[in-house]
Amino acid sequence: MEATERYAALFRVLPGWFEANMRDLPWRRDREPYHVWLSEIMLQQTRVEAVKAYYVRFLAAVPDIPALAAADPELLHKLWEGLGYYSRVRNLQKAAQTVMTDHGGVFPRSWEAVRALPGIGDYTAGAICSICYDAPTPAVDGNVIRVLTRLTADGRCTDEPCVKRDLRQRLAGLYPAAGAGSLTQALMELGATVCVPNGEPRCVTCPAAGFCAAHAAGTWRSYPVRSEKRSRRTEDLTVLVLECEGALALRKRGAAGLLAGLWEFPNVPGYLEAQQALDLAASWGLRPRGVEKMLARTHVFTHVQWQMRCFYISCAVQAAGFVWADSAALEEGCALPTAFRMFRPEGEKTSG
Numbered sequence: 001m002e003a004t005e006r007y008a009a010l011f012r013v014l015p016g017w018f019e020a021n022m023r024d025l026p027w028r029r030d031r032e033p034y035h036v037w038l039s040e041i042m043l044q045q046t047r048v049e050a051v052k053a054y055y056v057r058f059l060a061a062v063p064d065i066p067a068l069a070a071a072d073p074e075l076l077h078k079l080w081e082g083l084g085y086y087s088r089v090r091n092l093q094k095a096a097q098t099v100m101t102d103h104g105g106v107f108p109r110s111w112e113a114v115r116a117l118p119g120i121g122d123y124t125a126g127a128i129c130s131i132c133y134d135a136p137t138p139a140v141d142g143n144v145i146r147v148l149t150r151l152t153a154d155g156r157c158t159d160e161p162c163v164k165r166d167l168r169q170r171l172a173g174l175y176p177a178a179g180a181g182s183l184t185q186a187l188m189e190l191g192a193t194v195c196v197p198n199g200e201p202r203c204v205t206c207p208a209a210g211f212c213a214a215h216a217a218g219t220w221r222s223y224p225v226r227s228e229k230r231s232r233r234t235e236d237l238t239v240l241v242l243e244c245e246g247a248l249a250l251r252k253r254g255a256a257g258l259l260a261g262l263w264e265f266p267n268v269p270g271y272l273e274a275q276q277a278l279d280l281a282a283s284w285g286l287r288p289r290g291v292e293k294m295l296a297r298t299h300v301f302t303h304v305q306w307q308m309r310c311f312y313i314s315c316a317v318q319a320a321g322f323v324w325a326d327s328a329a330l331e332e333g334c335a336l337p338t339a340f341r342m343f344r345p346e347g348e349k350t351s352g
């Protein structure tokens with residue numbers, strides 16, 4: 001059986017399977033482009049279960065594109081706090097502003113115009129146009145690649161852009177005149193819930209089991225083929241949680257680089273000993289009283305891993321150069337990324 005025949009067979013069985021098995025997700029209640037776009041951006045690198053509450057909260061605070069374009073960036077960072085990859089929410093706002101200025105406030109319909117918005121790549125443009133407008137624009141992400149390469153025992157390296165492009169083109173040629181949006185979602189759903197990313201695929205419940213090449217040969221482990229992963233570099237960091245009169249010292253990160261524009265606990269590269277940490281706090285004019293405890297934690301980003309050592313230091317003076325935030329301000333006002341949030345005095349008990 002040729003690959004194209006297997007894809008076509010899959011497209012025949014997917015609508016019925018999806019109808020019976022689709023999960024009830026908050027962003028599936030309508031096809032409003034803002035809703036689909038927001039959910040697709042939130043779902044990048046993030047689990048569905050984690051996204052649900054963020055999605056509902058974000059929409060309640062920022063209900064439409066004009067509100068997103070005009071929102072205070074601090075509010076957006078706060079709403080994104082803990083989701084990670086904060087450039088996503090900055091690009092969301094830039095794109096909303098582009099929609100307001102270049103498209104009269106109406107989300108564009110063509111794949112090219114959607115793809116041209118900040119933060120939207122081939123996959124997201126395909127998903128939005130297909131789900132919202134029923135356009136034959138496949139959305140080929142990791143879930144879909146896994147299904148397709150197993151279905152056809154496709155041994156090409158899927159990190160090659162030309163392979164993704166080829167899969168996209170083959171699928172586009174098979175879309176029926178109607179129902180593209182459901183097919184796109186069904187394919188993603190099959191990859192997320194049946195031909196799963198971690199562990200054994202649930203072939204016994206898969207609608208493609210009867211014509212899946214990898215299932216027939218028992219070779220699902222061989223697909224998709226990936227290139228060798230680049231290793232992640234490690235950086236050591238000393239973090240100081242400086243407390244004075246019930247408030248903690250915060251400062252803002254620079255406008256560029258990792259976690260740009262977000263808040264952080266003061267920190268320095270490398271590992272300090274307790275006395276060195278006290279000396280540093282003293283040099284900032286804080287009159288430190290002593291180290292109360294020390295914690296070690298690791299935080300993993302895509303390309304770097306921070307090995308962090310954190311000292312909790314009680315201080316006598318709220319020196320200038322920092323913003324002093326009590327726990328309410330920390331909860332409601334400042335977007336503190338997870339790498340630092342896990343050191344909050346009340347948060348560190350539950351964070352790993």
Ligand code: SF4
Nearest residue numbers: 195201203206212215
């Ligand atoms: S039969 Fe198994 S390996 Fe093939 S697509 Fe379905 S879940 Fe994946």
